Amino acid sequence: MADLIQKLQRDHSHMARLLKVLEEELDTAAKSDPPDFQRMQLVMKYMTRYPDEVHHPREDVLFARLLEKAPAVGATISTLCAEHRVLAVKGQELCSVLDAAATEHVIRRDALETPGREYIATLYRHMRFEETEIFSVARARLGTEDWLVIESSVDEQRDPIFGDSVESEYRDLYAYIFSS
Numbered sequence: 001m002a003d004l005i006q007k008l009q010r011d012h013s014h015m016a017r018l019l020k021v022l023e024e025e026l027d028t029a030a031k032s033d034p035p036d037f038q039r040m041q042l043v044m045k046y047m048t049r050y051p052d053e054v055h056h057p058r059e060d061v062l063f064a065r066l067l068e069k070a071p072a073v074g075a076t077i078s079t080l081c082a083e084h085r086v087l088a089v090k091g092q093e094l095c096s097v098l099d100a101a102a103t104e105h106v107i108r109r110d111a112l113e114t115p116g117r118e119y120i121a122t123l124y125r126h127m128r129f130e131e132t133e134i135f136s137v138a139r140a141r142l143g144t145e146d147w148l149v150i151e152s153s154v155d156e157q158r159d160p161i162f163g164d165s166v167e168s169e170y171r172d173l174y175a176y177i178f179s180s
């Protein structure tokens with residue numbers, strides 16, 4: 001019934017793993033060692049595709065239905081939907097910084113450090129907020145018909161890293177995640 005919530009929580013744990021990779025690379029850069037820009041670019045390529053294009057739109061569908069059943073969570077939902085938009089913009093901005101860093105090889109440390117740490121902190125906080133403030137309310141307030149409507153409104157899209165098979169461009173990243 002609440003399969004979607006399970007999927008969303010699974011997505012969150014996958015995103016947290018990838019944020020940890022980003023954090024480790026920023027820690028490396030903070031010690032003046034060269035970070036693995038290609039690894040960071042792949043993480044952000046994933047973040048701006050699967051979470052921004054699949055995960056967050058699915059949550060938007062859930063939030064819209066929940067708003068009809070539990071109007072009291074309206075302010076929370078408005079905040080979360082706004083954060084989805086902000087995260088998409090911040091993610092694209094971080095991709096641009098990484099692209100510049102990878103091609104020019106010289107960037108100011110804070111040009112990567114500041115947006116990188118901010119993106120990580122924002123997404124962590126956002127996921128925790130969703131889980132504590134919304135997912136439990138959705139489980140309690142939505143019924144079978146609501147879940148059918150929600151499930152019929154979301155596309156089944158493959159996760160390129162954590163799905164049934166790993167897309168070729170992400171194989172090294174996948175191996176790195178599960179070996180560290």
Ligand SMILES: [Fe+2]
Binds near residue numbers: 127
């Ligand atoms: Fe989420």
